[in-house]
Amino acid sequence: MHRRQTPICRDRKHALPPPQATGESGTRVPSGPPEVKGHRQTLWYWLVPGIRVKRYLLLFATGTALLVVAIDGLLQTPGTSWLLNLRPSIQHVLRRFLPSGAVSAVFGVFCGIAVTVSAGLIVLAATLLARSVLAAITGSVPRESVARTIYRYRMAESLPRVVIIGGGTGIKPVIESLRTENVKLTTIVTMADSGGSTGRLRETTGMLPPGDFRNALIAMAGESTRSARLLAYRFPEQLEGVGGHNIGNLMIAALSDIKGNFGDAVQELSELMQLPGQVLPMSLDNISLRAHFTDGTTIDGEDQVPLQGKTIDTIEVLPPHAKPFVPALEALSQADYILIGPGSLFTSLIPPLSIEATADTIMRSSATKVLVVNAMTERGETEGYTAGMHLHKVEEVLGRSCIDMILLSSTPIPAETLGRYASAGVNPVSNDLPRSQHPRIVEADICSTADGLIRHDPGKLRIVLRSLLGL
Structure with missing residues (x-):
């Protein structure tokens, strides 16, 4: 096969220019000076106009x-x-x-x-x-x-490794409190959501639930960033077809189809958003939840559990032998701190812990395990629950004495706000834990009561977690 050569004229001024590479769109891509090699070629690129150097x-x-x-x-x-x-x-x-x-x-x-x-x-x-x-x-x-x-990239291996476990909505304040700290942050998200836009996408496409994952991505990016605002946008209900759908959910659905699987899709989206930490699914299996109530009845579906108005005994992850996401296991095994919660106890916190390999990895880990207890009880899940009852349910899955530290809210709540919550059957989670060396009990002002809503406050959490994690 003969190599095609560029015609050469004797007059250098009229020599034909060297061939240029052509991109997919047909546009020509500058190839640089043809006769400049090695270090001289590198120097030429530094002098090209428009590279802002x-x-x-x-x-x-x-x-x-x-x-x-x-x-x-x-x-x-x-x-x-x-x-x-x-x-x-x-x-x-x-x-x-x-x-x-x-x-x-x-x-x-x-x-x-x-x-x-x-x-x-x-x-x-x-x-x-x-x-x-x-x-x-x-x-x-x-x-x-x-x-x-530069510090984060150079010191990444020596930074404390912090893993947060839970549902996307509940753990958002914890993610927001640590996303700008000098830690290597990983979030492992529950993958059992079955309501709203997420539920519709699961039914129509068979994809894994993107809702909690999207919320964790938004928290990791920072809610004020453009990418986070885009992911959080929800189409008006009256729009045919896309009404009620969230753009973040649709983006994850589209990337799942393009990449061929959910794991690669969320990795691609994380890279596009330039996140300061990782957000990982607990499993790539098509997981659902089954609640067993104290009256002997059961119900399937994460969104159906709190609607029954019954006392939950145990929660079961289906299929029974769901496989964990390997990168999530690696993050847990290498962690220095594992933060569990806050969030819905039975539908957000216990499901990722219930996967056998995940529970074993957490129990064997030398990391300090911290349970961040909800400030208030939750209707349909934890009515009448105390801090000790939250701890008991978590340790039923992980094993006794697995939790090293418990973080409780001591934020004063206005009487008017307490009365309004009480009328809806929701009350503060009381501290009935005995003072002991293990687990260590930490009570701190970590919530906000602005606008009559009781929520964990990222700013207050940041101060407390800096102290607890030695940052």
């Missing part, structure tokens, strides 16, 4: 030159070049406007200001250059400082 290098060089001149002026050293001989000229100009005795002092002040300005220019140029390079590599402008970004 040269401007910062020029700013850095300007700051450096000004710094050299300013330091020379302060040190009063003999000039060694025309650049460093500016001092006599500047002093000559100052003598025209100032008394001779003040020239040296004013000149020194000018030099000091020049040193400060030049140092600022150098730092600014280095920061802008680093941000430009990071944006080119990651595909997006870093939302945090360059120093923090």
Whole structure:
């Protein structure tokens, strides 16, 4: 087979240009200078217009030159070049406007200001250059400082590994409290949701439930970010076809179809959102829940459990031998801290713990296990439950004495708010746990009562968790 050669003219000015690569859309992709090889070719790419590097290098060089001149002026050293001989000229100009005795002092002040300005220019140029390079590599402008970004990547292996387990809605405040901290954060999400948009997608497409996963992604990204607001948007109910559906759920459904499986889909979406931590499903099996009530009856479906108005005895994950998601097991086995909750005890917290391999991994882990107990009881699940009853149900799955620490809310609740909750059959979770060394009981102000709603507060949780996790 003969290689196609580019025709060459004797007159170099009229030589045909080298062939250029063509993209899928038919647009030509610059291929660089054909005769420049190795280090020379690398240098050429740094000089290409539009890569947003040269401007910062020029700013850095300007700051450096000004710094050299300013330091020379302060040190009063003999000039060694025309650049460093500016001092006599500047002093000559100052003598025209100032008394001779003040020239040296004013000149020194000018030099000091020049040193400060030049140092600022150098730092600014280095920061802008680093941000430009990071944006080119990651595909997006870093939302945090360059120093923090570099710190997180360089120190990732030495940062404390924190794993949060639960449903997407309940654990959102905990995720939000730790997403900007210096930790290696992983969230393992319950995959048994069967209501609302999630339930409709499960029925029509057979996909795994995206709802709790979407909520965890939004919390990990930060609710104020553009990507989080997009994922949280819900179409109006009156729209035919997509009415009531959440864009985040539809994106996960689309990526699941494109990638071929839920695991690859959520990994792709996490990368697109540039998350500061991982969000992992507890299993890729098509899981559902079966509740066993104390009266001997049962009901299937996560969304149906709280509607029965009965006392739950146990919760069962179907199929009985569901396989855990391997990356989730790896995160648990390597964790330094495992935070369970808050969230619906029977439908969000216990299901991921009920997968046999997951429970075994948590029990064998040397991590500190922390149970974050709900501030209030929940209708249809935990009416009349105390902190001790929450702990008992978790330890029924994980084993006695598995939990090392229990975090309880001590936030004062206004009487009016308490009365309104009580009228709906919801009350504060009381602390009936005995004071002992194990598990350690921590009561702290970790909730907000704004707008008459009692919710765990990310800001307050951040303060407490920093102390508990040694951050």
